[in-house]
Amino acid sequence: MINCNTPISSLTHKESSLVVELAFNWCVKNMGFKKKKGLPELKVSKKKFKTDPFYGDYVDANHRITIYPHTFSELGNCVRKLIAIVIHEYAHTLQKGEKTYNKMYQKYGYWNHPMEIEAREYEKVWNLCYRDIKPFLP
Numbered sequence: 001m002i003n004c005n006t007p008i009s010s011l012t013h014k015e016s017s018l019v020v021e022l023a024f025n026w027c028v029k030n031m032g033f034k035k036k037k038g039l040p041e042l043k044v045s046k047k048k049f050k051t052d053p054f055y056g057d058y059v060d061a062n063h064r065i066t067i068y069p070h071t072f073s074e075l076g077n078c079v080r081k082l083i084a085i086v087i088h089e090y091a092h093t094l095q096k097g098e099k100t101y102n103k104m105y106q107k108y109g110y111w112n113h114p115m116e117i118e119a120r121e122y123e124k125v126w127n128l129c130y131r132d133i134k135p136f137l138p
Contacts, residue, residue, distance in 0.1 A: 001137070001138065002015060002019065002079060002137040002138055003079065003134075003137075004078065004079050004080040004083070004126075004127075004130045005078050005079070005080070006078055006079045007076065007077070007078050008069055008072060008077050008078060008079065008081070008082055009076075011069070011079075013044070013046060013069075013070075015138065016044065016069040016082065017044040017069075018136075018137070018138075019079055019082050019083065019133075019137065020042070020044050020067050020069065020082065020086055021042065021044075022133040022136055022137070023082070023083045023086035023087065023129055023133060024042050024065070024086055024090065026129045026132055026133055027086065027087060027090035027129075028090075030125075030128075030129075031087075031090060031091070031094065031122075032094070033093065033094070034093070034094065037063055037093075038063075040058070040063045040064060040065050040090075040093045041062070041063060041064040041065070042064075042065050042067075043064060043065070043066045043067070044066075044067050044069065045066050045067065045068050045070075046070055047068055047070065047071070048068070048070045048071050054068055054071055055067070055068055055071060055072050055081075055085045056068060056085045056086070056088065056089040057089065058089045058090075058092035058093055059098075060092075060097045060098040060101070061098060063093070065086075065089045065090060065092075065093065066089075067082075067085060067086060067089065069082055072085070079130075080126055080127075080130065083126045083129050083130055083133075084123040084126040085123075086129075087122050087123050087125065087126060087129060088119045088120065088122060088123050089119075090122075091118065091119040091122035091123075092115065092119055095115050095118065095119075096115075100115075101113075101115055
């Protein structure tokens with residue numbers, strides 16, 4: 001049975017994709033979406049980034065969230081981190097666009113970037129998401 005402490009490395013791609021999809025659907029239901037843009041596209045990639053680990057990203061230009069579970073599965077992360085990353089990237093879909101992000105990035109960098117700080121705050125509800133999606137996990 002998949003629980004919040006299950007190592008991502010023990011999941012198949014299909015299982016990690018299911019966690020991502022359930023967490024994404026939870027975000028849509030509980031965080032809403034910009035009606036003007038509609039729902040973002042979701043992609044679960046098999047790519048692995050060994051240096052400067054890349055867990056996920058949101059690209060405003062194509063309104064797509066991509067999650068890279070294989071990158072952080074090797075770092076000993078568990079399902080709770082996978083859920084938190086989905087929530088983090090989804091939070092970016094609710095923020096102002098890429099131009100604003102890039103301007104602020106030049107000024108603040110990544111860790112002090114106000115939009116990243118806000119997205120990290122959203123991650124803190126991972127446990128609420130897990131509680132709601134748990135019945136649907138194998």
